[in-house]
Amino acid sequence: xxxxxTDDEQMIAGSVCELCAKSVAPDAAAWDxxxxxxxAIVTEVGELGLLGMSVPEAHGGxxxxxxxxxAVLETLGxxxxxxxxxxxxxxxxxxxxxxxxxxxxxxxxxxxEWAGGETLATWCAPGPxxxxxxxxxxxxxxxESPVTLAAAYAQILVVNADSDDGVVSLLVGIDDKGVRRTxxxxxxxxxxxxxxxxFEDVQVAKDAQLGxxxxxxxxxxxxxxxxxxxAVACGVGRSALRAAAEYANEREQFGRPIGTFQAIQWKxxxxxxxLDAAALVTGRAAWLVDQGKAAGAASARAKVLATxxxxxxxxxxxxxxxxxxxxxxxxxERAVRAAKMLSAMAGTNRAARNAVAQAL
Amino acid sequence: MDFxxxxxxxxxxxxxxxxxxxVLAPHAAQLDAQGGFPTENIAAAAKAxxxxxxxxxxxxxxxxxxxxxxxxxxxxxSACAGTTVALCVNNMVAEVVAHFGNEAQRAEHVPKLADGxxxxxxxxxxxxxxxxxxxxxxxxxxxxxNGWVLNGSKLWITSGTxxxxxVVWARTSDAPGTRGISTFLLPGDTPGxxxxxxxxxxxxxxxxxxxxxxxxxxxxxxxxxxAEGKGFRVAMMALDGGRIGIASQALGVGLAALDTAxxxxxxxxxxxxxxxxxWALADSATELxxxxxxxLRAAALKERGEVFSRQASHxxxxxxxxxxxxxxxxxxxxxxxxxxxxxxxxxNLRDVRVTMIYEGTSEVQRIVISRDIMxxxxxx
Numbered sequence: 001x002x003x004x005x006t007d008d009e010q011m012i013a014g015s016v017c018e019l020c021a022k023s024v025a026p027d028a029a030a031w032d033x034x035x036x037x038x039x040a041i042v043t044e045v046g047e048l049g050l051l052g053m054s055v056p057e058a059h060g061g062x063x064x065x066x067x068x069x070x071a072v073l074e075t076l077g078x079x080x081x082x083x084x085x086x087x088x089x090x091x092x093x094x095x096x097x098x099x100x101x102x103x104x105x106x107x108x109x110x111x112x113e114w115a116g117g118e119t120l121a122t123w124c125a126p127g128p129x130x131x132x133x134x135x136x137x138x139x140x141x142x143x144e145s146p147v148t149l150a151a152a153y154a155q156i157l158v159v160n161a162d163s164d165d166g167v168v169s170l171l172v173g174i175d176d177k178g179v180r181r182t183x184x185x186x187x188x189x190x191x192x193x194x195x196x197x198x199f200e201d202v203q204v205a206k207d208a209q210l211g212x213x214x215x216x217x218x219x220x221x222x223x224x225x226x227x228x229x230x231a232v233a234c235g236v237g238r239s240a241l242r243a244a245a246e247y248a249n250e251r252e253q254f255g256r257p258i259g260t261f262q263a264i265q266w267k268x269x270x271x272x273x274x275l276d277a278a279a280l281v282t283g284r285a286a287w288l289v290d291q292g293k294a295a296g297a298a299s300a301r302a303k304v305l306a307t308x309x310x311x312x313x314x315x316x317x318x319x320x321x322x323x324x325x326x327x328x329x330x331x332x333e334r335a336v337r338a339a340k341m342l343s344a345m346a347g348t349n350r351a352a353r354n355a356v357a358q359a360l
Numbered sequence: 361m362d363f364x365x366x367x368x369x370x371x372x373x374x375x376x377x378x379x380x381x382x383v384l385a386p387h388a389a390q391l392d393a394q395g396g397f398p399t400e401n402i403a404a405a406a407k408a409x410x411x412x413x414x415x416x417x418x419x420x421x422x423x424x425x426x427x428x429x430x431x432x433x434x435x436x437x438s439a440c441a442g443t444t445v446a447l448c449v450n451n452m453v454a455e456v457v458a459h460f461g462n463e464a465q466r467a468e469h470v471p472k473l474a475d476g477x478x479x480x481x482x483x484x485x486x487x488x489x490x491x492x493x494x495x496x497x498x499x500x501x502x503x504x505x506n507g508w509v510l511n512g513s514k515l516w517i518t519s520g521t522x523x524x525x526x527v528v529w530a531r532t533s534d535a536p537g538t539r540g541i542s543t544f545l546l547p548g549d550t551p552g553x554x555x556x557x558x559x560x561x562x563x564x565x566x567x568x569x570x571x572x573x574x575x576x577x578x579x580x581x582x583x584x585x586x587a588e589g590k591g592f593r594v595a596m597m598a599l600d601g602g603r604i605g606i607a608s609q610a611l612g613v614g615l616a617a618l619d620t621a622x623x624x625x626x627x628x629x630x631x632x633x634x635x636x637x638x639w640a641l642a643d644s645a646t647e648l649x650x651x652x653x654x655x656l657r658a659a660a661l662k663e664r665g666e667v668f669s670r671q672a673s674h675x676x677x678x679x680x681x682x683x684x685x686x687x688x689x690x691x692x693x694x695x696x697x698x699x700x701x702x703x704x705x706x707x708n709l710r711d712v713r714v715t716m717i718y719e720g721t722s723e724v725q726r727i728v729i730s731r732d733i734m735x736x737x738x739x740x
Contacts, residue, residue, distance in 0.1 A: 147696055186699040187691070187706035253493040263723055311688070318713065322491050322721060323516045326562050326714045333562035333713075340691060340709070341699060348695045350636050 024079030052115025077235030094121035101211030152193030166213030188337025237310035244317035297359030420474030437612025442566020453481025478524035520570030563710025614683030
């Protein structure tokens, strides 16, 4: 277990911090409003290497540890949770799935383009309405995916679908015949490019299948998914906490800064304590992944703890901001909506709690 | 204790339910997406008898009491929280004028608040530097030979875009804090009044919230409501009653979210079999039932003319915070569907959050309650 970042990790986290201050935080509200990310910001995060964080150097990636990636996602999430989740869907999930389950040839064919950001990918979770059936030449996909983040920006999808043999993972081009996407309006993360994907007799060649349904790549990807959600949640929560602390010091009522009232101080203290614990538990889960150890339960604990802490911190920050916090002029209400989204994702915290309980 | 509603209370609740189902519900999602003042809903509210529920019939009201009012607000808020807050404020303004106004003021304004000629009433107390602490107010009213001249600005004014009558608080002397504040009735067409652009909010988009600016607004002597320098008391009494309205509103939103989640769960056997889901619904139902009792108790006390300030604060802090919890649980139970705009629960969540802030934040309610506890122990 480690409590600090390596020099390399620190360097990239530092660059992300600068990027956030310069190009992310100032525009995140406008992106939410427009329900879209400008392509320039995606290019910029690509230039920093964030779209290939998890990818080995041999495939043109940065080969950052999971601990380092969590730190990057936390920082980025503090500026724009939507942007951070687009990065996570591409790197932690889509690339992650290819890393865990793809053949050498598949990795060679795709990872360099994905790592460089020339191609954006995202990852569709399995859902009850989507099925794959085996054909002579490969697979036939039919049905509808659960709402998929970053699908509006993706050129390629890692689709997980139920089949007679279990969940099969398939690479599908967004422009392939029979694929349709419609945008989905949700509570928050409006700029994340959430879409419903409809598949109508989509033919997928045998060589686009990633691994076998039995090799549990989905389990490893799920760990990284939860760690990514936890890391972004920590960033969202800490960013709201910072804003609330600053506001509490400036805002005066009853002739003194409201930060001098115990009720306000404790709200901030509890948020800081809970977020600190969440970040540590998230860091431990990431460290386990780096050690090649099972992180199923650890990542599930991190996801529950971090998203819950973020929800509380953000709601507390809104309360401290009063009426101002309820308006879109301030970043807090956006943080509240984002935290709730992160909490409800990956099968809600019920699924994460079940995973924790099963491990006990 | 008798918890059953009277025939009148039942009738008002049923009228509110009909208005909510037929008028509010069909357009609530669209109103949320577009934002803006709900002109048609408000016009229909006057016809449905929802604008002046606790106002004497001689002044155009329904004369149905505070419990009826609370029941009606909960019904309406289940369908459209935005329209409901505009109606809550209208009812509150009508009560303020009916209670503190002289005969001429009552006769001039209350019937117009009841029948829609004033469109709606608005309550202008908060300022940029005076939220939880109205004593920080800076808007001033200067006495002239034939009346008053108002200068200053207000913030967070519900229905600020369209209201035909504003109850405005302003300093009328150099006394510090909450002393030296007076209450004025300011018609919406008063020269010098500028209405700000609607705030862009997290939710409650079916009501407008604006700033107001007063630039040498001339008002006659007859615009002064209640005694000069006694405005703070008017505001606090109005807010005590207002808190019953907001508690009832939050309760309605929370119940709507619980209903949606329960229907969703009932339709999915796997989900319905999960204890985590069952208990989430059970907790929301229990807490909202308690919130309803606290709210109706405060309403009953006010209706009987008893002291109800602390009980209104109990109701507001509990109902709004538990309704927020119920909306959060509804999203959790429904998962992706709960996040989806089309299901309505995410709107409930965004709408209900402000109830913990306006008409006295949860923190202010806790101050009111704890002060009363300490005062009672100090006496004994």
